Amino acid sequence: MDKPPLRDKIKIGSSVFVIQKQDQRTGVLTKGTVKRILTSNNFHPHGIKVELDDGTIGRVQKHAV
DSSP: OOOOOOGGGOOTTOEEEEEOGGGTTTTOEEEEEEEEEOOOSSOOTTOOEEEETTSOEEEEEEEOO
C-alpha cells in the first residue's frame, strides 16, 4: 500500500478514506469529509488521525477522488 499523505496535504473539508481502529486488521476503509485534524506531527507511519463530519475517528490512508 502507498504511504499515507502528510499532514500538510490534508485540509479541513477534504474528502478522504480513513481506517478506523477496529478495521486495522481487515483493512476496511471509510470515506468521509475531514472535520478536524487530531495529529500534530506532519507525518505518522499509520496515517494522520482525523475526525470526520459524522464523528468517525480514523487515520487517513488516501484522498478520495
